[in-house]
Amino acid sequence: GVDKKILVIPGDGIGQEVTTWGRKVLETIATNYKHNFTFEEGIMGHVAIEATGNPLPDETLDKARKSDAILFGAIGHAKYDNDPTLKVRPEQGLLKIRKELGLYANLRPIKLFDELLEASSIKPEILRGADILFFRELTGDVYFGEKKRTEDRNTASDLMIYHKYEVERIARKAFEAARTRRKKLCSVDKANVLEASRLWREVVQALEKEYTDVEVEHMFIDNAAMQLVKDPKRFDVVVTGNLFGDILTDEASQIAGSMGMLASASVGDSVGFYEPIHGSAHDIAGKGIANPLASILSAALMLDISFGLKNESLRVIKAVEATLKQGFRTMDIANKHTENHLVMGTDAMGAKVLENLS
Amino acid sequence: GVDKKILVIPGDGIGQEVTTWGRKVLETIATNYKHNFTFEEGIMGHVAIEATGNPLPDETLDKARKSDAILFGAIGHAKYDNDPTLKVRPEQGLLKIRKELGLYANLRPIKLFDELLEASSIKPEILRGADILFFRELTGDVYFGEKKRTEDRNTASDLMIYHKYEVERIARKAFEAARTRRKKLCSVDKANVLEASRLWREVVQALEKEYTDVEVEHMFIDNAAMQLVKDPKRFDVVVTGNLFGDILTDEASQIAGSMGMLASASVGDSVGFYEPIHGSAHDIAGKGIANPLASILSAALMLDISFGLKNESLRVIKAVEATLKQGFRTMDIANKHTENHLVMGTDAMGAKVLENLS
Numbered sequence A, B: 001g002v003d004k005k006i007l008v009i010p011g012d013g014i015g016q017e018v019t020t021w022g023r024k025v026l027e028t029i030a031t032n033y034k035h036n037f038t039f040e041e042g043i044m045g046h047v048a049i050e051a052t053g054n055p056l057p058d059e060t061l062d063k064a065r066k067s068d069a070i071l072f073g074a075i076g077h078a079k080y081d082n083d084p085t086l087k088v089r090p091e092q093g094l095l096k097i098r099k100e101l102g103l104y105a106n107l108r109p110i111k112l113f114d115e116l117l118e119a120s121s122i123k124p125e126i127l128r129g130a131d132i133l134f135f136r137e138l139t140g141d142v143y144f145g146e147k148k149r150t151e152d153r154n155t156a157s158d159l160m161i162y163h164k165y166e167v168e169r170i171a172r173k174a175f176e177a178a179r180t181r182r183k184k185l186c187s188v189d190k191a192n193v194l195e196a197s198r199l200w201r202e203v204v205q206a207l208e209k210e211y212t213d214v215e216v217e218h219m220f221i222d223n224a225a226m227q228l229v230k231d232p233k234r235f236d237v238v239v240t241g242n243l244f245g246d247i248l249t250d251e252a253s254q255i256a257g258s259m260g261m262l263a264s265a266s267v268g269d270s271v272g273f274y275e276p277i278h279g280s281a282h283d284i285a286g287k288g289i290a291n292p293l294a295s296i297l298s299a300a301l302m303l304d305i306s307f308g309l310k311n312e313s314l315r316v317i318k319a320v321e322a323t324l325k326q327g328f329r330t331m332d333i334a335n336k337h338t339e340n341h342l343v344m345g346t347d348a349m350g351a352k353v354l355e356n357l358s
Ligand SMILES: CC(C)[C@H](C(=O)O)[C@@H](O)C(=O)O
Pocket: A075, A076, A091, A094, A246, A277, A279, B192, B193, B222
């Protein structure tokens, strides 16, 4: 068995409800496979602002630095969305932890469980076999460039900026991953308009010469947003910047049936950070109806990527699959047209996965 | 009858092939309704660079200023896409004409012809009844903010910037349009991360007080990219910035069955500019298989918006509808599963629409 320190940061909204289940799955795996996982909890986001005035308290960041992996929930609150003038905002916590921990590569695997073929708004024949691995750059771009507001408050700006080394390191990760898959890489940019995208494209083009076994395609973001719906099967590995990655991966959630199914891994300099793609969803927070599977699948990614425990990771994925096969569904993935689906809440669904783990 | 001067700018790639048909439709309407439309042609984009070294020659801009409306095709060429270091680029022509003519509001109506219900990768029951009008801001944002490249060429940036008046004027147009429709407005931004988006949201929120009869929703771009696929019917009028609008409307083309069906109108200070949403599509350029309907529907938008000729505009739309009802299809909208579709090229399809106009 291995010894690992895991920091759990439930965050805001449904983050609280779903992360419980990611953690329970890790605990069960530890017991079943005789690993020693120790857990700590940390606060971040709106809950941290309420408690300390700071969306990412130093204490949380310290704990994060000392951990082997982090399981995160979600961030955000309607209060700030409705008042754009607020200076201290939950999302600053997430952006800061990504930057401080050097989490520059955000991996978002998009794969449909067979059982959910009918849950999507996209036709099953378009979806069947789709399997995409996104590499979203996570610590650069317009997210981290200088932000300005004029004194009269009438002009606002954000700098979209990329450095060569930032593009190169994420592109390398994507090329390497493509090698272990179908050897196709699609790099998404807007090089016909943006200088930052032209740099992006130059860097990826230069790397092509090193990875001659990988077939590379460059696509404009507008076209990519269309192709993702039109023909998701054409994609294998996709690499793109922070902003375009944010947009494309949310859109791609519809390929997996629901946002509630998608996990992500953020890696880089050291510790790995695992989180569902979905947000805090304050409209359904506290109702106990959120889908815990994205958090559970985030735990599976942690086992695989941070701990190298491939069997354990696969075991979790199989348990999710089995749960779906048994007909159990949360609201977001329930198919109205299927009689034999048992629609349940977060906790009941999480419990079913635990049962299937044992 | 009315007297109108129309400038035709076919541009690059399939722009040449399809714009012929937009123009022919305008000529036929002029004859049938006894209007006096006079046509001029202008060059822009790659073809203009080849001919003059300038993607937007002064002559074209002069003609544009003197015209009552402009019918444009498409811009772009693989040569520049493959070489991001080239300084003079086709797209600069399009961006410059948008800026010079003050075309700040780009209207992109997304509506599915019943006949194409099966052509999309999205399920018919999700699409049926979808009807969205996008207002994309067209002369600001990261498209026009300062671009920089360091001397060592290792760092590149584009400034994402918005001024209050820019947001206000496009938002007003969107609010006004919503009033004539289902009275719902969705404003799309990324206010949880971007300062320019926070300004955007503040300005739209301030206008809400003037348009109390319009129900307003603010949505983050990542969520909007997802909702557009998941539930397109939830949208009525959508207003957003230049970059987000570029991405969302291309994605939304899948709601209309194909990119080849979508027209757009750019309006602002004076002259109106009409163009398909699709690009120059150099992969199929010269093959005579491009769909001319987007150009034809752009002509319909011109008749309506620039000339106030509602009946004539409707006549064109009906002719397109009739053509589809007869089973005629270009490749992009052909349904492999339907026997009685006659798949044809650009010219045959255009000719069918002309027949249906008479
Ligand atoms: C909450 C927000 C700052 C975040 C982002 O835009 O990165 C989220 O949408 C995500 O994708 O992780």
